[in-house]
Amino acid sequence: MEWEIVNSKAVTPKGVLENATIRIRDGRIVSISSGTPKDSLPIRLNLGGLFVFPGLINAHDHLLGTYLPKVGTNRPYLNWLPWDNDLKSSVVYAERQQLEPEQLYLLGSYKNLISGVTTVLDHIPHFVQTPFLERSPVRILDHFTLAHSICSYSLNWGDGPEIEYARAKEGNLPFVTHISEGFDEESREAVRYLKSIGCLGENTVLVHGIAFDSEDIKSLAQAKAHLVWCPESNLFMFGKTTSIQEVLEAGxxxxxxxxxxxxxxLNLLDEIRSARNFFQKEYGKELDPKIVFRMVTENPAKALRISNDLGSLEAGKIADLLVLSSEKDDAYQALCSADLSSVRLVVRDGKPSYGDHSLKEFFDETGVVGREIKIAGTDKYLAGDPLGLLESVTRALGYKKDLAFFPVG
Ligand SMILES: [Zn+2]
Structure with a gap:
């Protein structure tokens, strides 16, 4: 299938290209150029000057945990373990258990998709996620090795950091683990420990790092290890997050x-807002919107070792696109101020997955089957059978639950 976008503002690694034409063939970007070609392709989508970003990458999620409300009775926590115990003994967890894993995975996929995310790192052992990869409307990455965390009370995910890290190096994969998610002795020593067993390197992707000290930050920088920052979750559970300014200054x-x-x-657009609010409050200055743009596109692509295919708008890459409307003239400010109502179209693998109801004809032309649906009060078109999913959730729970990350209606 071959089609083109015209009259867009394309946010490329070289900057924002005005009046851009993006041509797509068989799921990949063929070209991005300025101006509108006279020889129109059979399917042409005129975006009327809207911004086109690469599809966003959510570098840390647990799709099986796509449920609400939040659990946090005994906040602030010493580390993640008492939170996990609170979670597993909570009423909401018992309710969540009434749903099938597939329902939770689909809810998580739609949660991500409607916020412009096309790729998710779902941190969980592979045998849990594998059955749901194919049917997910977003790309769930499965090429990674993992540990749950680096501490004696870690959940038993994977075959231990040494083996998993060796596999990552051998297969050119990311080795993903939570780290320093708390303030006990082991959390504070986790980076030193990881380094001592030879598992801190370019393949290492560390999530959280709340208890990082200056030595840890230096070690990460030297090893070229990557950090995934989840400020909203950190601030909710612990009232603290990592020393992000120092982390960024260390490169x-x-x-x-x-x-x-x-x-x-609730979604990655909200996470952007949390990150920027925290930064402003903590350091008294703005977290540069362009840096934030990279944190949800090219940086995770690099960390997760998928940048040959994803993370930027360039010829040859997979056509994962996010189209946003905005009052802002600056593309990066537009992304930072975006919410669900700004998301006008999401394309994954060169096919529309979610977008304005007015694009239904375009969905039809590309052969995508979906459903008309109201998201946050606006008429949209969404691939798959989201309404069937919600009906099945209602049947399983025995009542119609309000799920704020998927605000249908
Ligand atoms: Zn996590």
Missing amino acids: INVSLGTDSPMSGS
Whole structure:
């Protein structure tokens, strides 16, 4: 299938291209150029000057935990373990257990998709996520190795950091683990420990790092390890987050992640807002919108070792696109001020997955089957059977639950 976008503002690595034409063939970007070609392709979408970004990458989520409300009775926590115990003994967890994992995965996928995310790192052992990869409307990455965390009370995910890290190096994969998610001795020593066992390197993707000290930050920078920052979840559970300014000044590659909605934000656009609000409050200055743009596009692509295919608008890459409307003239400010109502179209693998109801004809032309749906009060068109999913959730729970990350109606 071949089609083109015309009259758009394309946010490319070289800057914002005005009056851009983006041509797409068989799921990949063929070209991005200025001006409107006379030889129109059979399917042409005129965006009337809207911004086109690469599809966003959510660098940390737990799709099985796509549920609400948040759990946090005994906040602030010493580390993640008492939170996990509170979670698993909570009424909301018992209610969540009434749903099938597939329902939670689909809810999580739609949560991400409607906020412009096309790729998610779902941090969980592979045997849990594998059955749901194919049917997910977003791309759930499965090429990674993992540990849950680096401490004696870690959940038993993977075969231990040494083996998992060796596999990552061998296969050119990211090795993903939570780290320093708390303030006990082990959390504070986790980076030193990881370094001592030879597992801190370019393949290492560390999530949280709330208890990082200056030595840890230096170690990460030297090893070229990556950090995934989840400020909303950190601030909710602990009232603190990592020393992000020092991390950025050290030149560490930082990505943003939502974590699950049971501790974190409702979606990646909200996470952007949390990150910027925290930065402004903590340091008395703005977190540069362009840096934030990179944290949800090219930085996670680099950390997760998928930048040959994803993370930027360039010829040859997979056509994952996010179209946003905005009052702002600056593209990066537009992304930072975006909410669900700004998302006008999401394209994954060169096919529309979600967008304005007025684009229904375009969906039809590209052969995508979806449903008409109202999201946050606006008429939209969404691929798959989201309404069937919600009906099945209502049947399983015995009542119609309000899920703020998927505000249908
Ligand atoms: Zn997590």
